[in-house]
Amino acid sequence: MSKMFNDIASQVKISAKYLKLSESLVKKLIKPQQILQAKLNIGAGKNFLAYRVQFNNARGPFKGGIRYHPQVNLGEVKALSLLMAIKCAVVDIPFGGGKGGVKVDPKKLSKKELEKLSRAWVRAFFKYLGPDKDVPAPDVYTNEQIMAWMLAEYEKIAGKKSPAFITGKPLNKGGSPGRDIATAQGAFYILEEALKKIKFKNKKPTVAVQGFGNAGYNISQILNKAGFKIIAAADSAGGVLDLKNSGMLPRDLMETKLKNGLARGCYCRRSVCDCENFQKADNKKLLETPCDILVLAALENQITLRNANNIKAKIVLEIANGAVTKEADKKLAKRKILVLPDILANAGGVTVSYFEWLQNKKKETWSKQKVLNQLKTKMTIAINQVWQVKESYKINLRTAAYILALGRIVEAMHAKKPLDKPVRPRAHGREVGAYRQDTTNK
Numbered sequence: 001m002s003k004m005f006n007d008i009a010s011q012v013k014i015s016a017k018y019l020k021l022s023e024s025l026v027k028k029l030i031k032p033q034q035i036l037q038a039k040l041n042i043g044a045g046k047n048f049l050a051y052r053v054q055f056n057n058a059r060g061p062f063k064g065g066i067r068y069h070p071q072v073n074l075g076e077v078k079a080l081s082l083l084m085a086i087k088c089a090v091v092d093i094p095f096g097g098g099k100g101g102v103k104v105d106p107k108k109l110s111k112k113e114l115e116k117l118s119r120a121w122v123r124a125f126f127k128y129l130g131p132d133k134d135v136p137a138p139d140v141y142t143n144e145q146i147m148a149w150m151l152a153e154y155e156k157i158a159g160k161k162s163p164a165f166i167t168g169k170p171l172n173k174g175g176s177p178g179r180d181i182a183t184a185q186g187a188f189y190i191l192e193e194a195l196k197k198i199k200f201k202n203k204k205p206t207v208a209v210q211g212f213g214n215a216g217y218n219i220s221q222i223l224n225k226a227g228f229k230i231i232a233a234a235d236s237a238g239g240v241l242d243l244k245n246s247g248m249l250p251r252d253l254m255e256t257k258l259k260n261g262l263a264r265g266c267y268c269r270r271s272v273c274d275c276e277n278f279q280k281a282d283n284k285k286l287l288e289t290p291c292d293i294l295v296l297a298a299l300e301n302q303i304t305l306r307n308a309n310n311i312k313a314k315i316v317l318e319i320a321n322g323a324v325t326k327e328a329d330k331k332l333a334k335r336k337i338l339v340l341p342d343i344l345a346n347a348g349g350v351t352v353s354y355f356e357w358l359q360n361k362k363k364e365t366w367s368k369q370k371v372l373n374q375l376k377t378k379m380t381i382a383i384n385q386v387w388q389v390k391e392s393y394k395i396n397l398r399t400a401a402y403i404l405a406l407g408r409i410v411e412a413m414h415a416k417k418p419l420d421k422p423v424r425p426r427a428h429g430r431e432v433g434a435y436r437q438d439t440t441n442k
């Protein structure tokens with residue numbers, strides 16, 4: 001089983017103790033309701049393993065993204081799915097947990113092949129998906145174009161329009177304004193509120209950003225506009241460090257990334273190249289950069305026992321799911337580094353997915369302002385509730401967020417099945433259609 005799954009399961013166990021949940025209930029909470037696997041064939045002898053894992057729909061349909069990455073495996077998808085169930089409960093939106101994945105390097109596929117793969121994923125799991133069953137969304141290396149292909153395939157099989165089947169769609173296919181920046185915007189609202197709570201004095205905090213994809217880039221933009229200084233940024237290949245701490249412009253960083261890659265340690269302000277003030281930063285250097293806020297927006301397992309003692313940030317904003325391991329979390333807490341945990345920090349994405357789903361169901365279109373206002377309200381309520389739990393038990397924010405979430409999930413389970421009857425989730429851990437072959441090649 002994956003390290004991330006074990007970490008999340010043990011966090012569930014720790015938090016369950018505060019709620020005095022029985023052992024058998026805890027076992028149910030960490031067991032998926034369904035594990036779906038398939039082999040997707042896109043022609044030319046190309047096959048890819050695909051997954052969907054569904055966790056606890058007591059609060060509503062399963063919900064969560066689909067990841068395309070060469071390292072995708074069942075353990076990871078299971079971990080991320082459980083995390084989704086908890087995340088949705090933290091921000092109090094009516095969904096359970098879901099996660100999908102394909103073990104593939106999408107950069108090696110042509111556009112046509114990506115489309116075939118995305119449509120094949122929907123065909124393989126169609127029976128288990130739907131607006132009131134399981135609602136997918138984007139995740140690492142999937143985007144609105146992929147959501148549009150998936151929606152088209154779903155509607156083709158269903159024989160009717162069904163925009164609420166998937167979120168993170170393009171605007172002209174029923175997507176929500178603001179969904180593209182929602183994860184980063186939500187993270188910003190959480191950070192803003194946390195800074196107020198700890199009475200953070202520095203008006204121009206310095207920031208190091210690990211990961212320069214959608215979330216990393218957008219949070220850099222938002223932080224830069226709010227007066228924070230981006231002093232380090234890196235993507236998977238490496239990055240650049242601002243030696244003078246004067247602050248880099250995210251737009252220029254993106255231009256540099258697209259032109260030559262950040263890994264060259266070059267940061268050219270438009271026409272003038274002042275690279276002597278900048279330095280190459282590999283991931284190790286970036287994570288260990290002295291700064292006020294370290295933004296983790298890449299992948300899981302980034303702060304571990306290996307580097308936890310070298311982190312020099314005051315606050316860690318964990319936008320990537322599972323970026324801080326269980327052991328590292330303890331070390332950071334001991335060192336009084338405030339970790340804003342994934343299930344709170346990145347919940348803005350799924351929250352706006354919920355708004356998108358609502359708009360589709362009600363046949364409404366909200367303005368971007370309305371979406372962002374509602375997002376701010378949701379995120380502010382969530383961090384305040386989590387903070388209250390943290391204060392009353394004198395625990396870290398992660399444990400507090402899990403306590404809040406588990407309380408809500410268990411309440412919903414009990415509401416479905418009265419307390420005097422044992423709670424028996426359906427299709428417990430059942431494996432459906434193991435390696436179902438999808439050979440349709442359209």
Ligand code: GLU
Pocket residue numbers: 063064065066135136137138139140167168321346347349350351353
């Ligand atoms: N993939 C995102 C997450 O991990 C968003 C999921 C969604 O919108 O359903 O939270």
